[in-house]
Amino acid sequence: MTKRPSQAGIIATNLGSERVVVKAQIHAGGRGKGGGIKLASSPEDAEKAAREIIGMQLVTHQTGPEGKKVKKILIEEAKEIKQELYLGITIDRSQKNEQPVIMASAAGGMNIEEVAAKSPEKIIKVAANPVVSYSNFQGRKIAFALGLEKPLIGELSDILKNLYRLFIEKDASLVEVNPLVITAANRFLALDAKITFDDDALYRHPRIKGLRDPDEEDPLEVIAKETEVNYIKLDGNVGCMVNGAGLAMTTMDLIKMAGAEPANFLDVGGTASPLRIERAFRILTSDKNVRAILVNIFGGIVRCDRVAQGIIEAASNMDLKLPMVVRLQGTNAEEARRIMAESTVKFEVAEGLYEAAEKVAQMAN
Amino acid sequence: MTGKEGSFHTREAIKFGTNIVAGMTPGKGGQEFDGIPVFNRICDAVEQEGANASGIFCPAAFAADAILEAAEAGIKLIVCMTEGVPVLDMVRVKKALCGTDCRLIGPNCPGITTPGAGKIGFMPNFIHKEGNVGVISRSGTLTYEVIFQLSALGIGQSTSIGIGGDPIVGTTFTDALELFEHDPATDLVILIGEIGGTAEEEAAQFIKEGMTKKVVSFIAGQTAPPGKRMGHAGAIISGGKGTAEEKVKTLKEAGVIVESNPANIGMAAKQSLQEQGLI
Numbered sequence: 001m002t003k004r005p006s007q008a009g010i011i012a013t014n015l016g017s018e019r020v021v022v023k024a025q026i027h028a029g030g031r032g033k034g035g036g037i038k039l040a041s042s043p044e045d046a047e048k049a050a051r052e053i054i055g056m057q058l059v060t061h062q063t064g065p066e067g068k069k070v071k072k073i074l075i076e077e078a079k080e081i082k083q084e085l086y087l088g089i090t091i092d093r094s095q096k097n098e099q100p101v102i103m104a105s106a107a108g109g110m111n112i113e114e115v116a117a118k119s120p121e122k123i124i125k126v127a128a129n130p131v132v133s134y135s136n137f138q139g140r141k142i143a144f145a146l147g148l149e150k151p152l153i154g155e156l157s158d159i160l161k162n163l164y165r166l167f168i169e170k171d172a173s174l175v176e177v178n179p180l181v182i183t184a185a186n187r188f189l190a191l192d193a194k195i196t197f198d199d200d201a202l203y204r205h206p207r208i209k210g211l212r213d214p215d216e217e218d219p220l221e222v223i224a225k226e227t228e229v230n231y232i233k234l235d236g237n238v239g240c241m242v243n244g245a246g247l248a249m250t251t252m253d254l255i256k257m258a259g260a261e262p263a264n265f266l267d268v269g270g271t272a273s274p275l276r277i278e279r280a281f282r283i284l285t286s287d288k289n290v291r292a293i294l295v296n297i298f299g300g301i302v303r304c305d306r307v308a309q310g311i312i313e314a315a316s317n318m319d320l321k322l323p324m325v326v327r328l329q330g331t332n333a334e335e336a337r338r339i340m341a342e343s344t345v346k347f348e349v350a351e352g353l354y355e356a357a358e359k360v361a362q363m364a365n
Numbered sequence: 366m367t368g369k370e371g372s373f374h375t376r377e378a379i380k381f382g383t384n385i386v387a388g389m390t391p392g393k394g395g396q397e398f399d400g401i402p403v404f405n406r407i408c409d410a411v412e413q414e415g416a417n418a419s420g421i422f423c424p425a426a427f428a429a430d431a432i433l434e435a436a437e438a439g440i441k442l443i444v445c446m447t448e449g450v451p452v453l454d455m456v457r458v459k460k461a462l463c464g465t466d467c468r469l470i471g472p473n474c475p476g477i478t479t480p481g482a483g484k485i486g487f488m489p490n491f492i493h494k495e496g497n498v499g500v501i502s503r504s505g506t507l508t509y510e511v512i513f514q515l516s517a518l519g520i521g522q523s524t525s526i527g528i529g530g531d532p533i534v535g536t537t538f539t540d541a542l543e544l545f546e547h548d549p550a551t552d553l554v555i556l557i558g559e560i561g562g563t564a565e566e567e568a569a570q571f572i573k574e575g576m577t578k579k580v581v582s583f584i585a586g587q588t589a590p591p592g593k594r595m596g597h598a599g600a601i602i603s604g605g606k607g608t609a610e611e612k613v614k615t616l617k618e619a620g621v622i623v624e625s626n627p628a629n630i631g632m633a634a635k636q637s638l639q640e641q642g643l644i
Contacts, residue, residue, distance in 0.1 A: 062592060093564075094563055098456060100456070113604045130453070171452075198452050198453070199594070200425060234588075244596075245505075245600060246503065246505065246596075246600075249559060249589055267596045298513075300509050329513065330489070330509070353510070
């Protein structure tokens with residue numbers, strides 16, 4: 001692996017193989033189609049490919065339209081490939097399963113989502129009930145369906161057994177080998193692997209937690225995580241701060257309905273304390289695209305008047321200049337609206353959900 | 366019950382009418398809270414106080430264990446509010462409860478509330494009003510907004526169930542719809558969904574085949590980006606699947622009234638009730 005194109009040629013030479021593959025390393029799949037994977041037949045070609053790939057904004061169907069900047073590449077020997085398979089394990093959320101599912105396809109290599117959409121019959125699925133764990137018949141069911149030659153059948157089952165163990169023991173959400181190739185010499189070789197871990201289980205996997213690479217994440221989201229603000233950056237111009245994930249998504253939707261674009265998802269959580277509110281404001285105002293802010297809080301246990309005071313305090317502390325609409329509903333909402341209207345800090349106060357979105361959309365546009 | 370959160374919510378639940386007979390915290394057995402005995406083990410609470418339902422508020426690392434303990438002790442209704450339970454823990458818990466007569470609601474939910482009877486969870490007391498609309502939701506505060514809208518319009522609720530925001534939950538939309546279909550106190554159901562998974566699509570199938578009562582719905586997350594977990598562990602568009610658009614379409618095809626403006630959900634329910642001559 002390297003971050004420097006000048007190293008690519010040296011690595012290619014040291015690998016001792018005639019052909020190498022230069023692969024972008026990003027936290028997303030679909031790299032091949034996006035131009036992030038190139039074959040090179042000489043060290044010079046490898047360096048050329050590395051120069052093209054390192055620093056590129058790689059857009060794949062998994063990155064979203066803005067793509068991801070490539071900072072690292074991996075250079076490997078290119079092998080003669082006879083067949084490319086797809087193997088994956090994930091959780092089947094459907095009510096009749098609610099357990100891990102092992103998936104395999106002879107249409108390996110690129111874009112499994114397209115295969116799933118256009119020719120779902122090409123994907124073999126076998127349920128894996130955690131009560132009984134993996135059993136060899138599951139591997140055989142898949143291997144025969146893939147039309148593998150006899151000597152490879154047992155080997156595939158072993159691979160699946162280990163992938164399944166990895167999935168369960170490390171609390172993964174997704175384990176994928178795509179492609180798992182069969183080389184000209186009839187050996188299995190994993191050319192790529194992707195593992196997504198269950199965030200909620202990281203507490204019991206400190207080593208995996210330690211593998212986190214903040215470089216691959218949005219800088220604002222990294223800061224947000226450090227200050228315990230649940231935040232996802234988007235591209236729009238209206239920042240929003242809400243208590244509750246469902247209500248936060250709804251607020252984003254409302255902003256769009258009213259004719260503006262949401263700049264983010266932000267769940268300030270159940271306590272909506274003055275400290276949390278200030279941290280949230282700091283994140284929102286760090287996004288230079290934000291032209292107006294909508295605060296939408298439903299006070300259940302949380303009292304709206306307390307939230308109002310928190311907002312006023314935070315806004316004054318930060319000398320917040322951005323126009324803001326504050327919509328508070330629930331416990332002590334009327335008192336809260338009175339406090340906001342009387343404050344020296346300038347806010348637009350709204351009562352209804354849609355009214356609030358309309359007001360902030362006007363401010364932003 | 367004995368922690369700061371637990372004690373506050375216990376008092377609120379009692380004010381709402383819930384018959385809380387015991388508390389349970391390992392190591393605090395023998396203590397009392399507001400005259401309510403605290404036990405070390407659930408089985409003791411069942412044996413000595415006749416507990417038949419339980420509310421779980423413990424941290425995520427202990428939640429699955431707490432659910433299993435309650436089930437083993439014979440509790441028939443377990444409501445788990447805890448957020449952050451690992452998915453594989455829930456996979457195992459559900460397999461363990463399969464085939465038993467134990468009902469689990471949650472995790473990662475605000476609980477279940479029946480105005481006039483009681484609540485298990487922490488939905489704020491003041492929003493509810495007794496009536497004939499059932500509410501099923503994956504959210505917390507969004508659910509409160511909808512209930513608040515209904516009550517403000519004079520429409521009460523029979524029971525509100527927060528099924529939780531996780532990918533695998535004890536009681537699904539389909540399970541809850543089936544319960545409401547057979548509940549004489551309920552005339553109409555509001556279903557509040559969001560991106561991620563296929564629960565709404567499966568519910569649509571059930572509604573088409575098995576429901577006579579009308580369903581009004583709202584789906585959050587039309588503007589959610591793909592591949593990102595939007596707060597709730599289950600709110601994620603994966604491999605292009607689980608979009609709000611798809612859910613809205615599938616529900617509409619099943620005859621569900623899908624309201625696109627969240628400010629009008631209560632009104633949509635009221636209109637449907639009026640059209641049916643139910644109010």
